[in-house]
């Protein structure tokens with residue numbers, strides 16, 4: 294960067310900084326809203342104007358994982374005395390757990406939905422990245438007739454908005470019994486992500502000089518061994534970037550999850566809003582569910598941030 | 613070890629012909645140098661032998677066996693690439709071990725570490741073994757590349773300008789080491805050089821490649837003293853051979869009528885006495901002798917000092933000739949000077965085809 298900057302440039306820089314600042318606020322505000330609501334007492338969740346300073350509590354999360362009913366009247370002091378700390382929190386809020394015959398607290402559906410989300414997003418990401426990398430390697434290293442047409446065909450699967458195929462997909466899924474199964478959603482998300490994965494990975498693999506693999510071939514390795522020992526480690530950055538994007542897509546997908554699943558394989562996105570309807574809406578519970586739902590993507594992205602940065606600027610950084 | 617034979621090899625990349633009808637015969641234990649200008653097809657030749665590309669026509673034989681259908685791994689040759697091909701995510705040691713860990717070899721850990729230690733010692737890279745390869749200098753990388761070839765015992769070594777990125781001093785040392793290594797192993801080497809000094813000093817045999825054709829194969833003396841055509845004559849030697857037009861008639865080669873005429877009675881030109889017509893005469897710079905009683909006269913146009921010798925540019929009419937003289941010769945710019953050609957060492961080429969008329973076949 295030049296040491297001497299003209300007045301105009303400085304003004305320009307300031308405007309840029311200001312713009313970025315405004316954008317950051319615009320993007321972070323909803324995030325702050327949902328995170329803070331997740332820790333609010335229910336009474337403060339809907340105040341106007343919004344409450345900014347409050348004592349955070351964990352009650353919404355306890356409520357999130359359990360089934361409860363509104364109590365009529367006061368709580369029996371004896372019951373209150375014997376209750377565990379988490380039960381007390383709920384009783385304080387004027388609700389009580391629904392228990393089964395053995396006295397165990399019944400859990401809400403959230404945890405199993407969350408697990409479904411993880412299983413489906415992780416598996417479909419793995420499949421999309423693995424198949425995408427192999428396909429991209431083939432396109433990058435071998436010449437074949439109509440290569441560009443094939444690549445275009447792969448891309449074209451993303452040109453229609455997915456909802457257009459929703460009804461035929463649903464009918465097909467129903468016919469083969471894939472509705473409300475993990476496999477069904479995994480196939481669907483893998484297919485969504487595959488074209489993206491192929492294109493992104495091809496860009497990364499094209500950057501790797503072929504000499505590396507050729508040296509391995511001459512050194513006595515097969516093409517497959519060369520691919521796994523040389524190409525894959527070399528393109529770790531590309532794999533990481535592609536994986537993050539595929540994971541986010543699969544994790545956040547709403548429309549198909551809503552349509553294709555209802556209980557067994559339901560993921561978190563359609564589940565969270567389904568809680569809006571039952572009884573009087575407890576926004577703190579919705580917020581805590583959303584807050585937990587945001588965490589995996591944040592963690593995943595954070596772990597791979599180094600690769601992501603290179604992934605976004607790929608081609609620009611070269612040895 | 614192995615003998616390599618290429619028969620009628622052609623290789624095209626799309627419409628571009630990289631090699632056409634190439635025949636090459638490398639004996640067992642020979643140090644064969646392939647020399648040629650950029651784009652001549654040297655790398656392509658090595659890649660075909662290594663099995664990284666397939667020829668459009670022709671056969672490749674190793675030890676008398678047609679290996680056209682063999683994979684690179686099955687051919688069991690080592691290749692040092694022109695550009696770095698060290699695995700960047702490995703250390704130097706892992707790079708050296710890599711060829712030994714191939715499933716086709718099945719070596720014990722002891723054998724592997726012994727081979728790595730031996731190669732590292734030969735190339736003096738022992739202190740670098742634990743270093744990541746992207747933290748090496750260009751010269752160190754090239755040593756490691758060579759090391760990766762010599763850790764195992766392949767049937768032949770193919771090296772694509774392995775010394776091109778080194779400074780002159782290191783290059784000289786490594787040149788000697790490689791030559792030494794080849795003698796010690798008795799290995800077959802096919803070595804691509806860009807630099808003729810390298811080719812001359814290392815090769816048992818040199819093949820000159822130009823535009824995908826093998827122009828001449830021979831010992832370094834052969835190539836230097838008996839160039840088959842004007843391309844070889846000017847490509848090999850520094851400064852380049854002086855080459856000028858002349859007309860043969862009446863037992864004389866007339867370059868500039870009256871002032872530069874060469875009688876064909878000399879040893880080299882002798883059997884061209886009967887010939888007439890346009891030719892090109894070639895004289896190496898060291899075969900122009902400054903001699904106060906010489907038959908020819910010119911002016912001193914320029915002098916370059918090269919240390920042990922000087923290269924003098926002489927001007928005769930419009931013609932510039934470069935001569936090598938001992939450094940202590942006193943020369944004054946623009947002064948007239950007499951000189952002679954060493955008539956045993958004159959070359960004469962056909963003006964149209966460029967073929968050597970004296971040593972041609």
Ligand SMILES: Nc1ncnc2c1ncn2[C@@H]1O[C@H](COP(=O)(O)OP(=O)(O)OP(=O)(O)O)[C@@H](O)[C@H]1O
Nearest residue numbers: 625628629630649650651652653654655656657806
């Ligand atoms: N993969 C390729 N695709 C298209 N053309 C190629 C390819 N590889 C080589 N060529 C062409 O073939 C010819 C010979 O190339 P080659 O690399 O063998 O030259 P070289 O003698 O090794 O040159 P240099 O001394 O510059 O390394 C060149 O004209 C080159 O452009």
Ligand SMILES: [Mg+2]
Nearest residue numbers: 654655694772
């Ligand atoms: Mg080359």
